[in-house]
Amino acid sequence: MLKKIKNKILNKDENKTTKLTKSLEKNINTFKEVLKNNDSIIYRMFTDQTSNKTKYCVIFCDGMADKNSINEYIIDPIMKNEESESSMDDLLSNTICYSGIKTMDTLDQLIDAILYGDTILLENNNNKAAILDTKGWQTRSISEPQSEVVVRGPREGFTESININLTLIRRKILSKDLKYKYKILGKQTKTKICICYMENIASDKIVQEVEKRLDDIDIDGIIESGYIEELIRDEPLSPFITIGYTERPDVVAGNLLEGKIALICDGTPVVLTLPFLFIEYFQASEDYYNNFIYSSINRILRYVGFFLATSTPAIYLALVTYHQEMIPTPLLISISAAREGVPFPTIFEAIAMTFIFEVLREAGVRLPKPIGATISIVGALVLGDAAVKARFVSAPIVIIVGLTGISSFLVPKMIGAIIIIRVVFLLLASFLGLYGYIFGVIGLFIHLMSMRSFGVPYMMDLVSTKYQDIKDTAIRAPWWCMEYRPKFISNKNRIRKKDSTR
Known part of the structure; x- marks a missing residue:
């Protein structure tokens, strides 16, 4: 009981908000007390032409607010105001040339506005302050995002504002x-x-x-x-x-x-x-700008890339280790000859080369672009060639890992998930061969089928057999054919376009 009373008292204290008073000096001192040890906060006191005492004060954060706007549209008009009796409302209505203005008397909200780049105007004998939108910090110009480059389509990307x-x-x-x-x-x-x-x-x-x-x-x-x-x-x-x-x-x-x-x-x-949804991994904005046939081919390539990136090492390991009878004899002889003299098992080769590839990829991303590209290419060539010549790994595993790594770039947003799935499939295949790989695929499908994104099935439309549901899945149907929106997402208005004679 005492704990509940204590919590109520604490909540009441938290809900209390400091209000401004009608004394300009007290209000300024209050701001200085709350914002103490902060040299970026500027306090500018001034008067108008009809008075000899300080009547106004603007407070803003240096670097966040536009000083030229404050001087030109706030301080200068008020100082040149010739009316003897001008209240805050009169100044905001007739004198100050600013569109974004609102009044407030709560200290916490006023401080938040100052720190966000707005300017606070205080007046003597007034317990309310005006908040003027004077944000003036520097922003990055609009440019094409480097992570989503397209050949055809808009070139503008979001900024930090x-x-x-x-x-x-x-x-x-x-x-x-x-x-x-x-x-x-x-x-x-x-x-x-x-x-x-x-x-x-x-x-x-x-x-x-x-x-x-x-x-x-x-x-x-x-x-x-x-x-x-x-x-x-x-x-x-x-x-x-x-x-x-x-x-x-x-x-x-x-x-x-x-x-x-x-x-x-x-x-x-x-x-x-x-x-x-899962299908969005394989969709790109450029798919909807190019011809639907070409876009569908590219989308199918992404699905194939996902399969190669996750399954190629596991299938190779299973065939070489457990199911040699499934490999054509000339190919099996070639693989055996390449593995002659290699002291490590295939599972170790696969995991080691995958790890090295990911290290090179991460190094290429973190370093400056000219250096990163050079290290990635030269490092892969030099290390791969040296490892094969030194008989640490066989040549086929270098080809498999290289194909796997390049295929993963077809689905860039899924690289993290692909790495995890690839390793899991590898470990399962090392214990049970193709049976372990199949068990891994079954487990992956069960996991994907059980997932939801804000109540919407994660695999929606991808496993549907309805004609309308598969128009934007593995292939991209032409715009004149896609008449409806996804049913679980846009349940208010599913009609995207009216049916045409075409």
Whole structure:
């Protein structure tokens, strides 16, 4: 009982908010006390032409606010104001030339506004302050995202500014049904998050579930959208992602038109999209800009790449170790001759070469581009050739690992999951041969079939036999043929286009 009373008292204390007073000096001292030891906070006191005493004060954060705008549109008009009696409301209505203005009297919210780049205007004998939108920090210019380069399609990508990112999306969808909902996450960082969706298409249940999961987040800071992804995703222990991510506005716009939801996080160019389904691993934005025949061939290549990246080492190991009778005799003789003098078993060769390949790939990613590309190519050639000549590994395993590694680049978002699946399949094949590999495939399918992304089946449409459901799966049907949106995601409005005579 005493513990409950204590918690109630603590909650009441937390809910108490400091209000401004009518004394300008007291308000300034309050801000200085809360923001002490912070030399980036600027306090500028001034008067108008009809008074000899300090009547106004602007407070802003140096480097976050635009000083030229503050001087030109706030301080200068007030100092030149010739009216003897001008209240705060009169100044905001007739004197200050600014569009983004609102008044507030809560200290915590005013401090948050200052730290976010806004300017606070205080007036003597007034217990309310004006918040003026004077954000002026430097932002990166819009450029093509390096991780999602296309031959045909828009060249613009998201930046670290949430306002710019929302504008890029709005430019592509000029609809009143495009809705933005803001939230603040992170007790220390107070990061602005925006939930973006099409009200006439997206499922209300999914939108409500997203808001609920975001409201349940209680963490000190959100630096990047990856924090949010890990905190709200389904199946947190699975190697497969259940929330998509992209740096391209056209991809987000396409997902929104299918009824999905986008989460835009301030400070990062990576936007989250949900629900995310397994089939999206193999889809690229360029598929919808090129001819559907060419796009379908590319998509099939990605499925083949996924199979090669996960299964080739395990099948090779099973055939060489347990099922030599399934290999043609000339090929078996060639493999045996290549393995002559190699002291290590095939399983060790496969795992060792896979590890070395991943080390070279990671080194190439982390180093500067010119050096990284050189190290990756030269390192692979030199190490592979030297290992074969020294009889540490056989030549066929170098070919298998090289084919496996290159195939994994066809599905770049799945590289992490592919590495894990490849190793698991290898270990199973080393114990039970092809039977172990088949058991691994069965287990993988069971895992994928049991997964959900915000209530939507993870393998939706991929295993369907209905004509309408398979139009955008292994192949990409022409636009005049895709009449409906995914049924579990856009349950409000499934019709994408009206039926045509074609």
